[in-house]
Amino acid sequence: MVNFTNFDFDQLFGFSDDSNPLLMLIWILPIILFVFYGQRIQLLVTSGEIKKGIKKLDGYRTEARTELIDYVKKNMNPKEDPTKKIDRFLDYFTIMPVDMDPNGIVEKVRHIVRAREDYSRNHVKSLSPETDEIELSKVITLLEIATSLHMIYKIINHMYLTAKKQNNYPLILPLQMILPFIMEEAEAITKAIPVFKLGQPVGDGIGPMVVGKMMQNTKKELVAFQTVVSEKEYDGRKLVLLKPEGPGSTVGRPGDAVETIIAKNKPDIIIMVDAALKMEGEDSAITAQGFGVAIGGIGIERFQIEDIATKNNIPIFAIVIKQSIKEAITLMTKEIANQAENVRSQVHEMIHENTKTGQSVLLIGVGNTIGISQ
């Protein structure tokens, strides 16, 4: 039987006088190796993982491109092969304005973003001018998906190749840290492709879903580009309902719409309903109430609404429905869809608490309205 209380440590580690020089080498060699080549070994191990990620990203962007070309060929029936034109669209870039002097920068960003949107729409439409607006909005969204995946692949691949070229381990560290987040986002974007092709509602559409239902049996009018408004009475209050025009894939232009509405008739409060990113550990499809402009994007719509509301001294209330990035851009889950009725009753409660009879409320459903009419 082995006696565990009586080990000879000198003998075990080869420290006794009659130790074998070969054993000493076995100890010393790895130490020397790790001191001088540790970073390179780490670089090799890490780059193997990153390479796998980049291969996946390449697969996602190829899939998005192929799906887009097939969809255009099948649904737009273009006279010429659209492949060349689509490939050119994928490489389009946007140069953001100089921010050394931030005065007026939002206007400049809006101008550049709108110009890009208009250009893309006109050029996609030129592939087949007879295409209807709903189909066109789906193609534009699929083009945005393909462009995003193409850009993600190019940036990550560039960072990886630069670190490899310079044999620079610290350069690869930030890439290793952000890659899991990038992969999660890229996977979610790829999974959104079939949803947009079929015209199904996404999690982000919960705002338009809530307001769309309230717009039933009212007269709808186009108030801004791809944005509709209608009016109805609720318990002695005037409700002005605003949402992107569905069931195409669009978020509309709520900023312009709010400007037009307020110029005609100033509401007493604004309520915004939108999807919001949940924190890790938070349950999906829970709702929360707060204050301020609940709207995503790069900030131009938010700035515009905040500006008008401040000038006119209108309080803004918000109701958000929490979800993950994947849930926001893929098929709406049952849990999120089931929250619509609850959010409507919260809106009614909010109206009662914050307005009196005879006052008016502007209710805005924010988000992508794919698969959601009004």
Next chain:
Amino acid sequence: MFSKEKIVIAYTTENCKSCNMERKRKFKEGDYLFAETFKCNSCEGTMQIEKIFGEPIEK
């Protein structure tokens, strides 16, 4: 030990505007929220799409 792959199936639920009867079926291309679909089987009222959502099933 290994999580099973989940497939998401899209469903559409329709409600009758008159008698509130609810019907759940698989999503068909062309369905969108608040579209009026068929006549209600029980009261001849109009059915309207109320929800479209995905439900995961384990493979």
